Amino acid sequence: MDWTDETIARLRELWSQGLSTAEIGRQLSITKNAVVGKAHRLGLPPRPSPIRNRKVKDGETPSTEVPRRKPPTRKSAAPAEATADLLGDKVDAKATPAKVDAPKAAPAKAAETVAARPVVAQVARAAAVPPLKAEAPAKPPAPEPRVAPPVRPAPPPRFTASIDRPTRRGPSCCWPIGDPGTPGFHFCGATPLPGKPYCAEHAAIAYVKIRDRRD
DNA sequence: CCCTGATTCGC
DNA sequence: GCGAATCAGG
Numbered sequence: 001m002d003w004t005d006e007t008i009a010r011l012r013e014l015w016s017q018g019l020s021t022a023e024i025g026r027q028l029s030i031t032k033n034a035v036v037g038k039a040h041r042l043g044l045p046p047r048p049s050p051i052r053n054r055k056v057k058d059g060e061t062p063s064t065e066v067p068r069r070k071p072p073t074r075k076s077a078a079p080a081e082a083t084a085d086l087l088g089d090k091v092d093a094k095a096t097p098a099k100v101d102a103p104k105a106a107p108a109k110a111a112e113t114v115a116a117r118p119v120v121a122q123v124a125r126a127a128a129v130p131p132l133k134a135e136a137p138a139k140p141p142a143p144e145p146r147v148a149p150p151v152r153p154a155p156p157p158r159f160t161a162s163i164d165r166p167t168r169r170g171p172s173c174c175w176p177i178g179d180p181g182t183p184g185f186h187f188c189g190a191t192p193l194p195g196k197p198y199c200a201e202h203a204a205i206a207y208v209k210i211r212d213r214r215d
Numbered sequence: 216c217c218c219t220g221a222t223t224c225g226c
Numbered sequence: 227g228c229g230a231a232t233c234a235g236g
């Protein structure tokens with residue numbers, strides 16, 4: 001992952017908009033780990049963490065503190081799968097549209113999460129569902145379309161260099177216009193939908209098939 | 216199980 | 227610096 005100014009800017013934008021790390025990762029075609037890791041190094045404001053705050057300011061470490069961490073069992077892992085990186089799908093296999101077929105289970109969790117998290121993720125998800133539903137039947141059981149992606153519904157993950165950023169501050173549609181690296185390239189810059197990184201026009205394009213983009 | 220973000224640490 | 231592996235709470 002090359003962290004250009006643009007990708008970093010997008011990360012910052014999405015991060016500040018309250019999208020989950022995984023969501024940001026999907027939109028940037030990277031893993032959530034990359035998002036979190038980078039966000040940390042950038043010193044981006046931490047988000048409400050689901051787990052207990054690990055660092056205590058002062059007077060910490062009651063002797064009965066939990067063991068720091070298991071011995072670095074860090075296995076030298078198999079980097080064999082790294083080749084799939086270019087294809088951008090990676091571990092997305094687990095992300096299935098099952099939720100669409102199980103509306104009964106959804107409401108409870110949605111209600112639970114909506115209070116604890118920014119609404120944006122829910123909105124994005126909800127907005128994405130209908131198109132996915134419509135397309136689901138048409139989807140053939142092609143297990144690996146991983147060679148020549150027919151369509152790219154979402155913005156390209158990478159950009160190269162200086163492009164004009166929206167001048168006004170605050171949220172702006174970050175949909176890329178033109179080819180990255182070419183002189184005329186710029187971001188849409190229109191006022192985005194509440195909670196979304198894109199304006200209405202581009203959000204409609206961006207959120208087609210949310211978890212099923214194979215680019 | 217699923218999700219989430221945080222941290223560690225080999226590279 | 228990067229991010230997969232891992233941890234840990236909901």
